[in-house]
Amino acid sequence: MTDLTNSLLQRRGFLGRLAAAAGAGFALVGCGTSAPAGNAGAAPAAAGKKFRWRLVMVVPKTFKIWGDGILEFADKVRVMSGGRLNIDVYGAGELVPPLEVFDAVKQGQVELGHSASYYWRGKIPGAEYFTSVPFGLNADGMLSWLYSGEGLALWEELYAPHGIKPIPCGNTGVQMGGWFRKEIKSIEDFRGLKMRMPGVGGEVIAKAGAKPVLIPGNEIFPHLETGVIDAAEWIGPYHDYLLGLPKVANYYYSAGWHEPGSMLELLVNLEAWNSLPEDLQLIVRNCAIATSSKMFASWLHMDAVYYEKLKQEGKTIFKEFPPEVTHQLHLYADEVLKEVAGKSPIAAKIHASFKAFQQSYEAYQELSERAYVRAQKA
Ligand code: CA
Numbered sequence: 001m002t003d004l005t006n007s008l009l010q011r012r013g014f015l016g017r018l019a020a021a022a023g024a025g026f027a028l029v030g031c032g033t034s035a036p037a038g039n040a041g042a043a044p045a046a047a048g049k050k051f052r053w054r055l056v057m058v059v060p061k062t063f064k065i066w067g068d069g070i071l072e073f074a075d076k077v078r079v080m081s082g083g084r085l086n087i088d089v090y091g092a093g094e095l096v097p098p099l100e101v102f103d104a105v106k107q108g109q110v111e112l113g114h115s116a117s118y119y120w121r122g123k124i125p126g127a128e129y130f131t132s133v134p135f136g137l138n139a140d141g142m143l144s145w146l147y148s149g150e151g152l153a154l155w156e157e158l159y160a161p162h163g164i165k166p167i168p169c170g171n172t173g174v175q176m177g178g179w180f181r182k183e184i185k186s187i188e189d190f191r192g193l194k195m196r197m198p199g200v201g202g203e204v205i206a207k208a209g210a211k212p213v214l215i216p217g218n219e220i221f222p223h224l225e226t227g228v229i230d231a232a233e234w235i236g237p238y239h240d241y242l243l244g245l246p247k248v249a250n251y252y253y254s255a256g257w258h259e260p261g262s263m264l265e266l267l268v269n270l271e272a273w274n275s276l277p278e279d280l281q282l283i284v285r286n287c288a289i290a291t292s293s294k295m296f297a298s299w300l301h302m303d304a305v306y307y308e309k310l311k312q313e314g315k316t317i318f319k320e321f322p323p324e325v326t327h328q329l330h331l332y333a334d335e336v337l338k339e340v341a342g343k344s345p346i347a348a349k350i351h352a353s354f355k356a357f358q359q360s361y362e363a364y365q366e367l368s369e370r371a372y373v374r375a376q377k378a
Contacts, residue, residue: 051085051280053272055112056105058098058119059217061091064242065302066264069170069295070114073266076287085280087112098216105267106162113267114169117155118199125340126347128200129354130155130166132262134333136354139171139261139296141361146263149357154350163270169288170264170295173303175256176240177321178233179224179249184321187328196220196232200336201258207332217243224248233258236299237306252316257326257333264295 055074061067074087090110092098101113102120118131129136130151137145145151146168155166178195191209195202202212213229217239223229225248232249233256234240246252266288273281310316321329341351 048084049277050083051276053085053087053111054090054095055087055114056090056095056101056110057092057113058101058115059092061089061094063091064239065295065298066170067091069291069298072294073169073287073291076290077283080283080287081280085276085283102162102164102267105164105269108163108269108271111269111272115265115267116262117166117265121199121340124158124162125343126158126350128340129350130158130168130263130265131199132259133337133354134201134204134258135260135330137261137358137361139173139263141358141365142171142261142263143168143292144361145354145357150353151357154346154353158346158350159267160270165268165270165273167266167268167285167288168263169266169292171292172235172259172262172264172299173296174261175233175259176236177253177256177258178231179240179245180231180251180253181224181227181249182230183251183319184253184325186322187325189325193231194229196223196229196234197258199258200333200340201233203336203339204258204329204332207335208329221245221248236303237310238299238302241306241310246310246313246316250315250317251319252310253319253321255320255326257321257329264292 055070057063057067057070059066061071071089074089077085077087090096095110096104098115099119101115104110105113116131118128121128130146132142142151146155152166152168159166178197182189184190187208190205193205193210194213195205195210196215197205197210197212198214202214206212213223215223215229217234220229220232220234221244224232224245232245234243234245236256240246240252266284268284276284311318337351341348
């Protein structure tokens, strides 16, 4: 037996054990929820079958980091499955409009979607918690709540009535607080401010008297340039630069209190999922984890590179919101999240789990990560 054969056999044995262990893990995650158990429907008879699936995105395929990540995800799945699972990726609008991605997966028009759960908060209260909520968990905390806390099981429970299985896939890290044409000195400066800020963040600034404006990314530049809006949040230095935002506003604020760790999602049609043999399910789930890590790494890196670029260009004024401003926004955010929790029993359950997890997680972060940051600056 050659060394190569030996190592291949060992690898197969390892993968088999890994598949068995992950299968058991998934059953545990599904336990106690109304979500259909992930592996119960896996079809061993389909082991040699080839699958051709379609994935629709809420952003174009050319979207830096995000589009790149999903194309790479599809490629990884194809290679790791030995060509048994082939995924054709469609950017926003190619097959379905971006805001119809969820319904396309739900109705089985396509097997997969890639988006952010907070887009669906209008029809599914509680969905926002699985992307990011104002003053909520950062990217590490989201990962921890989803995979080690109750997060993923709750997310599966939330989407189960829609016949969709969610899988975390991508994270932007903490975003920036946005571009402003004038300085923010007090909470009063939000009064009458027309700001592009979707989702829960928009409801928070509305409580401060601002007028949140909902426009897609590609419309931010012209709206800010012509003064139709006074301020806008998008993502972070890299993508904001690509949109041209530094050319139309001078003040760039942190922190992105409204999106402290935005998690992206892979949506899987449950019936399609249950038709997959167990090894292909495992490949999909693990490729999503790998893609998630890589997208997060790219976001952290490219935002740092473009922050440096903005500093060198010398036009942008970097500011942090004054503490009294963030304090007041935090109080408004608490009010808005309580309103979300009041919308349905499952939203209340998600809210309670998230808040309890955050309290415990952050108490330890204070002792560990934040102590380290303080030590670095000492
Ligand atoms: Ca954003």
